[in-house]
Every structure is written in C-alpha cells, then in structure tokens.
Amino acid sequence: MEYIKATENNTQAIYELVQNTIKTVYPKYYTQDVVDFFSAHHCYENILSDIKNGKIWVLLVDNRVVGTGSCEDNHINRVFVSPDCQGMGYGGYIMRQLESEIALQYNTACLDSSLPGSLIYEHMGYKTVKHEKIECANGRYLVYEIMEKRLK
Secondary structure, rough: OEEEEEHHHHHHHHHHHHHHHHHHHHHHHHHHHHHHHHHHHHHHHHHHHHHHOOEEEEEEEEEEEEEEEEOOOOOEEEEEEEEHHOOOHHHHHHHHHHHHHHHHOOOOOEEEEEEHHHHHHOOOEEEEEEEEEEEEEHOOEEEEEEEEEEEO
16 A cells, blocks of 8 residues: 555546546435536546645555545545445545644644545544535535544
C-alpha cells in the first residue's frame, strides 16, 4: 500500500474511480438528476486542475488506484474508494492522512458530506454543524451535511 501525491499521470485513473463510485453508490441515495450533478462536479477537468494545484492524493494497492482524497486549507473533499475495495479500511486510512496534513496548520478539519458518507464520518468523530442543499435539474435537490472535527 502506498499513499502519494497525485500526478497528472493519475488523472484518468482517479476520474474513472470517482465516476464509477458515484454511478455505483449514489443511486442508492439520490435521484438520477443529483447523481448527474455529482458526476459533472467531479469532471475530468476539475480533477486535473486539483492535481496541478497539488491538492489530490491517491492510495495505491499493487500499483492500482483504489482510493483518493484531497484537501484545501482545512477542507477535505473528493474522498472516494473503489466500490470493490470499500469496507477494507482504505477510506479511514485516507482520512487519517488528510487529517494529519491539515493538523499541521489547523485545529479543525471540515468537509461536505454526501448522504452515503455522513454515518462513516460520524464514526470518525465528525459532527454535523449545518445541513445544506443545492438545486439540481428538474427541481431535484442535493442534500448534504457540513461536518467538522476538532483535531488538536
């Protein structure tokens, strides 16, 4: 297992991992309009931009990208683990690494959690501080939690 800063060479693998996870997991929680919103938000161009800005990390197992996460300042985002690798502790590992990076400069970490992630983050010590929603296509809403965790 290797956790490294993503390079442009990882862009396609990260994009495919994120899109596959969204298309596999999110329909269990959201309407198709909201799933499409997530897919568009995590487009190839946004991932590439974040890689170029040094914000994305990848978790490699046997040279395969099995998970990814990113942070900007004290905000964690785009944490995804391949559906066939979920439940193996990889997401927790990525989160601990991101929190360690954030703790170098900040006392708290924050994140915007989709419905599938909110219970996982609660088990990791995050608390919901606010509920939010974004209107998507056809009058559908993406409902999510803003969560925080004290690190120090």
